[in-house]
Amino acid sequence: MRFLLVEDxxxxxxxxxxxxxxxxxxxxxxxxIAAAEDFSATADYDLILLDxxxxxxxxxxxxxxxxNRLVETPVIVLTARSEVSDRVGMLDLGADDYITKxxxxxxxxxxxxxxxxxxxxxxxxxxxxxxxxxxxxxxxLSVGDKTITLRNKELRLLEIFLSGxxxxxxxxxxxxxxxxxxxxxxxxAIEVYVGRLRKHLSGSGVEITTVRGLGYRxxxx
Amino acid sequence: MNxxxxxxxxxxxxxxxxxxxxxAFLATLLFFVVLGFARDVAQQTHDSILLASATxxxxxxxxxxxxxxxxxxxxALSMLGNVSNDxxxxxxxxxxxxxxxxxxxxxxxxxxxxxxxxxxTLTYKGDSIRMVTSLRRLSLNSAPADIIISVAQxxxxxxxxxxxxxxxxxxxxxxxxxxxxxxxxxxxxxxxRPLKQLTEAVSRRGPKDLRPVQRPVPSEMIPLVSxxxxxxxxxxxxxxxxxxxxxxxxxxxxxxxxxxxxxAEITLRRVDRAENRASLRExxxxxxxxxxxxxxxxxxxxxxxxxxxxxRKAIDLTELxxxxxxxxxxIAELKDIDLHFFGSGNPKITGDAILIQNAVxxxxxxxxxxxxxxxxxxxxxxxxxxxxxxxxEDEAGGFVxxxxxxLTQRFTRGENAAGTIGSGLGLTIAREVVEAxxxxxxIETSKTGTGACVSLCFPLH
Numbered sequence: 057m058r059f060l061l062v063e064d065x066x067x068x069x070x071x072x073x074x075x076x077x078x079x080x081x082x083x084x085x086x087x088x089i090a091a092a093e094d095f096s097a098t099a100d101y102d103l104i105l106l107d108x109x110x111x112x113x114x115x116x117x118x119x120x121x122x123x124n125r126l127v128e129t130p131v132i133v134l135t136a137r138s139e140v141s142d143r144v145g146m147l148d149l150g151a152d153d154y155i156t157k158x159x160x161x162x163x164x165x166x167x168x169x170x171x172x173x174x175x176x177x178x179x180x181x182x183x184x185x186x187x188x189x190x191x192x193x194x195x196x197l198s199v200g201d202k203t204i205t206l207r208n209k210e211l212r213l214l215e216i217f218l219s220g221x222x223x224x225x226x227x228x229x230x231x232x233x234x235x236x237x238x239x240x241x242x243x244x245a246i247e248v249y250v251g252r253l254r255k256h257l258s259g260s261g262v263e264i265t266t267v268r269g270l271g272y273r274x275x276x277x
Numbered sequence: 278m279n280x281x282x283x284x285x286x287x288x289x290x291x292x293x294x295x296x297x298x299x300x301a302f303l304a305t306l307l308f309f310v311v312l313g314f315a316r317d318v319a320q321q322t323h324d325s326i327l328l329a330s331a332t333x334x335x336x337x338x339x340x341x342x343x344x345x346x347x348x349x350x351x352x353a354l355s356m357l358g359n360v361s362n363d364x365x366x367x368x369x370x371x372x373x374x375x376x377x378x379x380x381x382x383x384x385x386x387x388x389x390x391x392x393x394x395x396x397x398t399l400t401y402k403g404d405s406i407r408m409v410t411s412l413r414r415l416s417l418n419s420a421p422a423d424i425i426i427s428v429a430q431x432x433x434x435x436x437x438x439x440x441x442x443x444x445x446x447x448x449x450x451x452x453x454x455x456x457x458x459x460x461x462x463x464x465x466x467x468x469x470r471p472l473k474q475l476t477e478a479v480s481r482r483g484p485k486d487l488r489p490v491q492r493p494v495p496s497e498m499i500p501l502v503s504x505x506x507x508x509x510x511x512x513x514x515x516x517x518x519x520x521x522x523x524x525x526x527x528x529x530x531x532x533x534x535x536x537x538x539x540x541a542e543i544t545l546r547r548v549d550r551a552e553n554r555a556s557l558r559e560x561x562x563x564x565x566x567x568x569x570x571x572x573x574x575x576x577x578x579x580x581x582x583x584x585x586x587x588x589r590k591a592i593d594l595t596e597l598x599x600x601x602x603x604x605x606x607x608i609a610e611l612k613d614i615d616l617h618f619f620g621s622g623n624p625k626i627t628g629d630a631i632l633i634q635n636a637v638x639x640x641x642x643x644x645x646x647x648x649x650x651x652x653x654x655x656x657x658x659x660x661x662x663x664x665x666x667x668x669x670e671d672e673a674g675g676f677v678x679x680x681x682x683x684l685t686q687r688f689t690r691g692e693n694a695a696g697t698i699g700s701g702l703g704l705t706i707a708r709e710v711v712e713a714x715x716x717x718x719x720i721e722t723s724k725t726g727t728g729a730c731v732s733l734c735f736p737l738h
Contacts (some may be wrong), residue, residue: 060580065533067533067536068532068533068535068536071535071536071539071540071543072539074543075539075543076541080541082361086528106578107527109524109525112353134535136527136530136531136532137524137527137528153705155530157530157531157568158534158535158536158537158538158539158564158565158568159331159535159538160538160565162611163607166608166611168607169607190417207613207648207651208610209735210610228551228554229546232545232546232554236611236612237415238560238565
């Protein structure tokens with residue numbers, strides 16, 4: 057996906073850029089409203105992540121101008137404010153959603169997915185691998201003429217595997233990405249989800265193999 | 278904040294007392310002045326008739342052949358009878374003899390010169406009398422001789438007349454007092470009215486209305502109103518400043534926390550050694566815990582602030598619940614939790630939507646946080662008699678062996694909370710909000726027995 061991050065704090069922006077690029081997203085960074093307006097005028101983004109307190113003005117002003125230009129690109133506001141005072145105002149101004157700093161990237165991804173899904177999604181986001189067609193927004197997996205809806209953890213697991221076919225993912229890393237940090241889960245919990253995904257993938261020519269002592273790998277049979 | 282103020286009397290009562298007091302004083306004064314004047318006039322009239330009578334007797338005194346003769350004219354005494362039916366006494370005497378009349382009629386203590394008269398009020402035979410004494414010097418046997426004529430009349434008629442007059446004066450005074458009292462009440466009311474109107478205008482204001490008072494007021498109230506306006510101004514500035522300060526503080530604390538958390542997540546993706554990974558996980562948990570605690574403390578402060586000046590608007594509980602569920606759906610999905618909403622009817626309540634949303638959100642947040650993966654949470658609204666209820670039912674094990682009171686204490690957490698990030702303020706906030714709206718928070722075990730059922734019950738709109 058293509059993101060625009062509007063955030064004046066350089067170290068946070070750098071970290072967010074690194075983190076989103078890790079998952080294969082394309083992301084531009086604007087440090088102020090002026091730059092954000094330049095970027096959004098010249099490129100098409102799937103989503104804008106907008107900080108509210110910016111050096112050359114309030115992010116809400118950008119939001120209002122953005123909506124007045126009738127741009128469809130959804131906006132998720134990054135706010136540091138209290139839950140009580142600010143949130144409703146953001147949505148009134150045309151933000152599609154908001155997330156409080158510091159944020160969990162799984163939550164950010166989930167919110168992005170939900171927002172994009174609400175905006176009608178985009179079939180160009182479909183991923184093909186072997187005989188399977190995967191639509192991460194709708195959370196559907198099609199093999200031949202059979203389409204099923206994946207549960208969230210299955211979907212995210214499949215996304216991880218699809219982002220690096222033939223690569224080996226260790227159990228601990230998969231636990232990190234599938235479970236929240238305050239859940240104490242054993243690494244074996246991953247086996248359940250891999251098992252389910254294997255069942256869904258049967259007949260697609262795609263298989264997940266166990267690499268003894270290292271983890272799992274998805275590849276074409 | 279709403280402690281009753283000490284009163285130092287009432288302005289209206291004081292004004293009224295002063296006005297009525299003055300009226301009473303003036304009425305009394307009026308009574309005495311009128312009475313005194315009437316008495317004087319009566320006295321003077323009586324005196325002049327007495328004098329006329331004495332004069333006419335005096336005129337009838339003559340010296341004939343060195344003999345003093347007195348022929349008292351009928352009119353001299355009958356004119357007194359015209360005034361009242363009081364008894365009349367008279368005496369004609371010289372220095373040595375009583376010529377005619379009542380011998381024992383008292384004599385005046387004043388010295389009277391010839392051609393003049395003196396008036397006295399005396400007692401005669403147990404009655405009060407008014408007496409005139411006239412003197413005239415005649416020549417008798419070539420020697421001067423003083424003829425003294427006293428005419429007296431009892432004063433019962435005059436007393437009756439005075440009693441009548443004083444009754445009239447009393448009525449006049451009372452009438453004056455009554456009219457003055459009515460005017461005083463009216464004056465007190467009308468001079469207090471601008472104060473009342475100002476009070477109403479200020480108390481009718483919404484909790485967020487910090488505009489200066491601009492309605493016209495009487496000039497005496499200008500100093501009060503301008504002090505009030507300066508005070509409102511200072512309050513507005515200080516509120517804005519503290520709101521800005523909180524926002525700025527939150528921004529400054531949370532942005533670096535966000536940086537650290539992101540970096541920790543990135544590093545966690547890169548490192549393989551188990552102990553490093555464990556430390557990083559601990560770090561992320563600590564960050565989440567501190568940011569959540571800071572958030573809830575701020576929320577709690579905001580909630581307390583808003584409760585103090587509660588907004589009262591109509592809220593559709595079903596709409597509010599549905600919005601909230603939509604908003605939290607992505608977080609529930611992360612754990613493959615089936616988050617359902619069932620709204621039956623549109624129960625309307627009165628209150629602060631932001632507060633109620635925050636309260637329900639805290640309950641729902643808790644439910645998601647403590648629920649196992651792939652469980653179900655059901656949020657529902659319904660109307661029950663005079664109560665509107667929104668409830669959150671989960672399969673997270675419930676609050677075993679703890680009651681609502683204990684759970685809603687600040688910083689208390691359920692027994693299964695260990696290992697989950699929380700500050701223990703969520704239920705406290707929810708309870709405070711519900712109770713501020715005149716409702717109750719009920720924590721029960723869910724029908725299936727596998728979790729908790731938290732209900733927020735509000736009185737209907």
